[in-house]
Amino acid sequence: FYLTPPQVNSILKANEYSFKVPEFDGKNISSVLGFDSNQLPANAPIEDRRSAATCLQTRGMLLGVFDGHAGCACAQAVSERLFYYIAVSLLPHETLLEIENAVESGRALLPILQWHKHPNDYFSKEASKLYFNSLRTYWQELIDLNSGETTDVREALINAFKRLDNDISLEAQVGDPNSFLNYLVLRVAFSGATACVAHVDGVDLHIANTGDSRAMLGVQEEDGSWSAVNLSYDHNAQNEHEVERVKMEHPKSEEKNLVKQDRLLGLLMPFRAFGDVKFKWSIELQKRVIESGPDQLNDNEYTKFIPPNYFTPPYLTAEPEVIHHKLRPQDKFLVLATDGLWETMHRQDVARIVGEYLTGVHHQQPIAVGGYKVTLGQMHGLLTERRARISSVFEDQNAATHLIRHAVGNNEFGTVDHERLSKMLSLPEELARMYRDDITIIVVQFNSHVI
């Protein structure tokens, strides 16, 4: 059986979300026009997360994709918390003081972030108090540390990533009297997540990446064609520098055991991640926390399992690699996506498909009869075929959806094959993960008029 095109569309569009930066006086003065995002689950439930928010006390917009593993708890927590840590890291001293004073005296807090969320992107209410307290401790330390220097975005991003991972680790060690929360913080810490985050402020684009999600810039060449520029490095076994780094951080004796079957300690694909305390804590700490933890944790074979050749933790870090890029007029869009996309599509194809979608031109040469002998019938056939090809463009109102359609449905000719698309989407839950990974995509469109 096959899914009908409307059924396919309803699956593909279930999680799509678009945001347009509001205009003032008919003009958009922001360097970002807006973004489209979407995700397609393979795991049930999906382990990917996404976030987008506008910083209200500083300028700039934050966008991120988070690929969870060993459950979605860590990815969920990072998607809720990371942007607050970044925003706080960016705040000037006076604003931090103002916020702290407001909390102290019970006054209304300055809003820090304006979220742009799909209804399915939830926040866990239960943990909000806990998360808030950790965040407050962070900004109190920032106030105490007051360096007096203006905040550097690169540093702010690195600090925020590290601090959040640290808080996740600490919260799990300390535990919580509330048994639900206690279990939650442990699940967060024992699962893991990669993060790829973009901060756009005017022409300054920063990408902070931890793990194997990827940021890619879509560039329109002078001749109108599209090319891709990577703005992040994958932290995995394919990255020589990363392998080198890991080896440097541990004694020579461990060298041959560090990376096995392209995995860290033969287990983990990404070489950097949030959570995953199994790769960060000492064996003693892990055993202590698990024993004192709730039964569910004790019963879980995965958490109890200690990685082999585990001698000199930590083996894993959440510290991101930050790349700064000054936007140019030819930089038209940014794609942030989890590895589910990059496994199936080359970045060059991603650049072309999104570029053509956004400019509304299917980069097909217009037909010119010129001196050729063409009959009406031949022309008719040609036009019918072109229309069929173009129609897949117009089905989507969202660049991310359009990209997913291609990622899942592309045939060997690079066009969407409905039959294949239908098959891939109707796979039973238990099979889906074997054919594809969760895919999460954010496509940010830049405003060439102000760049």
Place this chain on the structure above:
Amino acid sequence: AAGMFLRLLSDVQWRAANPKWRRMTSSQRSTSTTAEAAPVYLPAQAQVVICGGGITGTSVAYHLSKMGWKDVVLLEQGRLAAGTTRFCAGIVSTARPVSIERKMAHYSNKLYQQLEQETGVPTGYTKTGSLSLAQTQDRLISLKRIASSLNVMGIPCEIITPKQAVQLHPLINIHDLVGAMYVPEDALVTSANVSLALATAASRNGVQIHERTSVSHVTVQKGRVTGVETDRGRIQCQYFVNCAGQWAYELGHSGEEPVHIPLHACEHFYLLTHPLTEPLPSSLPTVVDPDGRIYIRNWQGGILSGGFEKNPKPLFTEGRNQLEIQNLQEDWDHFGPLLSALLRRMPGLEALQILQLVNCPESFTPDMRCIMGESPTARGYFVLAGMNSAGISYGGGAGKYLAEWMVNGYPSDNVWPLDLKRFGTLQSSRTFLRHRVMEVMPLMCDLKVPRWDFQTGRQLRTSPLYDRLDAQGARWMEKHGFERVKYFVPPGKDLLDLDHSKTFYKPDWFDIVGAEVKCCKEAVCVIDMSSFTKFEISSTGDQALESLQYLFSNDLDVPVGHVVHTGMLNEKGGYENDCSIARLSKRSFFMISPTDQQVHCWAWLKNRLPDDSNLTLEDVTWKYTALNLIGPRAVDVLSELSYAPMTAEHFPSLFCKEMSVGYANGIRVMSITHTGEPGFVLYIPIEYALHVYNEVMNMGQKYGIRNAGYYALRSLRIEKFFAFWGQDLNAFTTPMECGREFQVKLDKGIEFVGQEALLEQKQNGVYKRFTMFILEDHDTDMDLWPWWGEPIFRNGRYVGKTTSSAYSYTLERHVCLGFVHNFDEKTGEEQVVTTDFINQGEYEIDIAGQRFQAKAKLYPFSSLFTQRRRKDEVELSGYQRE
């Protein structure tokens, strides 16, 4: 390549046919590359300067020179017939839905037919006939309506079966056709050559033609054209004619005093092919397949086929633009659906080889009709443009009408549907035009059912009550940009989708309007009539009264507080406007005219009122909201709200008084309803509109008040034999011809415009008579409904056409209004129409080829009137006096 070929061909013929011209044109061409000054100097002055050397410009020049105006200069920025005219498909077809358009096309056809003989320029004129195909029954009905109209014009035309169609054109696939219309005298021409032939004849008559001369702007002083500035110097002139086609809008806006010419260009595509293996005969009829949105004509053994796609590409929104001109290329993907339609209609053409896809911009107007006439603000500034892709069909006739207009002061036929003054500044926004033409171009092929409305460019002018009425179920139509209510859909009852109401038969709002009419008859209804044009004329002395007495046919020297119905007539006694004028004080008058009179009436008065600073004319349309309270209980509602007696003894018919309604003061209350029913119109300063409306609705509840719309109003006024200007009345109908002699005071002691003509009619009788017809054997549920424009037959012979029609819920019959002529049986000459002539005849009305018996009446049914009236005047078109 085909375009070039056409061009070369025309060049060769142009020179061969016109030796007098060879020197000038060839020298200009040879120097054009070196950009030297042209050798022929422009004259310093001329009577008329025409801008544009396309079909319209050359046609105007041709007709002006024929009528004796020879001091004419025609300027063309490029070369003659090199713009849209060159690319035009060259189809001359009379199969047009609007009467005046049929007349223009018919004249064009006759003109082009003899043009080659007259000028020696081969025009490629071939009488091929045309076939209009119908894929649906509704389409066939619309063709039958056109066929009825063509036949009474004496143009041969027949409705044929698909099988007969295929005999006329063997390539047609007929499996999806229900019928067709065949017009054997329709023709094909080489359009550029027609234009060159007209230019040749004009230049022989003395018209000077200058190519490669651009008009930069027109100068106007004291409201009159004084000259034009060109890139080659200035020409003083009394008349300027803007025939600049798709550039007419820009040219109109280039001067200090803008002339608004609402048109907008769209890309238009057609296909040229190589000849068939066995070349198509040049006599093969042109095929129009409106349901497929295409036309197909034979072209040099192959075909030429274009169409009007659903998704047009408007261009030059921001004005002439070199980039857009360069981008005017073949767009096959865009043409795809039309190509599909072509191959569906003629599958045998699959193997035919393509020559070229031509992209030729055409200009379109907001209502699909061309634009002709004099600017309301600059006298002597004439316009002929916006041909909606039918420039060749209309060019000849339109040029003739415009030339007559300039020479005689008015054309020989009613061209109000084409008059520039039907538009104002409000249709001049580029955004409006861009959106509207995107709707108009597909409409060229869409089915035109009765009472269709434009969907774009809406909600521009609205009453302050718009939201309130909308929330109560109002369905809207638009007139001159103003939203007016058609009817109110009762809560809980929703009409089916819009398509369903697209019918030539009984519409789905029948019962809804019936209920509104019933309420007007038995209780009271409110209709928002704010769109009507409202002027105030006042003076310090008697100037206002004196001027109005001269410009209007009725006696306006009435006591203060009286309302007078009167025509604003032209010299021939025809209605330029039909209005109600209230005398507010000794020296000020309040004038109410139809909505679309806002520009025309203003210009008419402005041009004729004395230039006197003590006399002021003010347009107060926007200042007042008008609520029409119709029905026997209107008097109760109003007297309760005002604590004033409103009965006929205190407030007789045709009175006007300022009074308070609710809390609001200064409401102008007039005892007229525009329907013949009892009631009042309240002219409310807009800030009080909502308050007064709420008060009226609250108070009216106990009297059964409800909202009503224009459809109810129409039914009421037509069953009472009320003529409306713009539908029934126009510049060619006089008060004498429609039983309104009582609104003319020939003896008022003051000479007035049109008096002489009316006196003559009074003595010698009239040549047509406004008559009311009650359809006898017409089944409202099953038969096609009349609309307007249906031929009227008397004793089997054609005598005229209907001008409006409506179902009368009181008579339970259809009522048509129209003019009856008396054409001489042999000569066809018009003869006097007497009351006896009307009364002694058996009448039939032809609706799409089917004739229905009708009873003719010159007076409305007296039983329909129960109202008490002022003694000396009645609010009637008939002689119904007590």
